[in-house]
Amino acid sequence: MMNRRTFTASLLSAVPVAGALGTKGFAQDLRKITFVQPSPSAINSFPVFVAIGEGYFADEGLDVTVEAINGSGAVLQALSAGQAHFGRPGPGPLIAARSRDVDAVHIYNVAARSNFGIAVPEDSDIQNVEELRGKVIGTGTADGAEVGFARNVMTGAGMKEGEDYTFLTVGDGGPATAAFLNGEIDAYSASTADTAILNQRGMAVRDITPAEFGRFFGNGIATMADTIANDRELVEAWSRAFARGHAFALDDANREDVLKHLADGNPQEGEDKEFQSALFDAVRSKTIAADPSNGLGWYPAEVWQEWQDALVAGGEIPGPLDDLSAAWTNEFAAIGNEAASK
Known part of the structure; x- marks a missing residue:
């Protein structure tokens, strides 16, 4: 069984979302596949929900079920156990999983700019990460x-x-929020969405992450190497639909439709329209690379190397992977970009 996070009924766990949202085609004619995300937020996985709502997955013959589980580690477990076809784990957990012979591969760089930061309360005396020595840093998940x-x-x-x-x-x-108020933590490693939620809940925080860490891309779309080798048509179909959803969401002319699709995906996020809109803007901005010349979803090889170096230095993996380049590919981002440009 997957280690699912407890969430409200607004989350689409074990629900064939494409059919539920009335996309093109008939669900019985489509191939049912599962996508797992590391949190309940539809906004954090916005290209998926837009591609569902606009019928792009249905155009490719796919009926996508979205499930939320607890963190990147659980996403990779679900992929390796064959319980999902695609997921959205972070690069660090994926490299660590590959060091344990989990043959997962990143195929699309969703958070092309870092979507994480270390935050402290607005009124904290802590001004930089060096002042976290001897302190406690809170996290949403263990891995x-x-x-x-x-x-x-x-x-x-x-x-x-x-x-x-x-x-x-x-x-x-x-x-x-409670951990901050109770003095259990001094800082919190937060995603863009987490920071926005804390501020919305009245827990004003500020980011103290050094600027140079902005180059460390975050969570991306992953699948298993066996899926790429044995079911390549599926990976190409997914990539085309996903990239079309991503490109559609980047066009402000489509904003009203995009926010509706996201509210359909997670009604709780859509209850406060102003907050939903602001959070979408924040998350969307992190999906556009600093150098957009290669299009959407592109991975820079040098940052993969930096991720691995950091994991080795931090003791998360015993040493470099035998072949780091096997952990990621840009071929499906290229396929997706071609489809999105038509």
């Missing part, structure tokens, strides 16, 4: 992408987990 990102930042500051600082898994949203 999610936010953990690897924070460890990377702290390693860059010359600090080692367990000796110079500690992590404490506190959850996100309300539990994270």
Whole structure:
């Protein structure tokens, strides 16, 4: 069984979303596939929900079920167990999984700019990460992408987990707010969405992450190497639909339709229209690479190397992978971009 996070009925767990949202085609004529995401947010996976709502997956003969589970580690477990076809894990957890012979592959760089940061309360005396020495950093999950990102930042500051600082898994949203208010944590490794939610809940925070860590891309679309080898048509179909959804959402002329699709995906996020719109803007901005010349979803090889170096330095993996280039590919982003440009 997958380790599912507890969530409200607004989440589409084990629901064939494409059919539920009335996309083109008939569900009985489509191939049913499962996508797993590391949190309940539809906004964080907005290209999926837009591609569902606009019928792009149905155009490719796919009926997509969306499930939310607890963090990138669980996403990779679901993929390796054959319980899902595609997922959205972070690069750190994927490299760590590959060091344990989990043959997962990133195929589309969704968070092309870092969608994580280390935040402290607005009124905290802490001004930079060096001042987190001896402190407790909260995380939403025990093994999610936010953990690897924070460890990377702290390693860059010359600090080692367990000796110079500690992590404490506190959850996100309300539990994270409570952890701050109760003094359990001094900082929080948060995604763009997490930070927005904390601020919305009245827990004003500010980001103290050094600017140079913005190049570390975040969660992307992954599948298993066996799926690429044995079911390539599926991976190409997914990539075309996903990239079309991504491109559609980047066009402000489509904004009203996009926000409706996201509210259909998670009605709770759509209850506060102003917050939904602001959060979408924040998340969407992180999906556009600093250098857009290669199109959407493109991975820079040099940052994969930096991710691996940080994981080795932080002790998350015993040493470099035999073939880091096998952890990712840009071929399906290219296929997706071609479809999105038509």
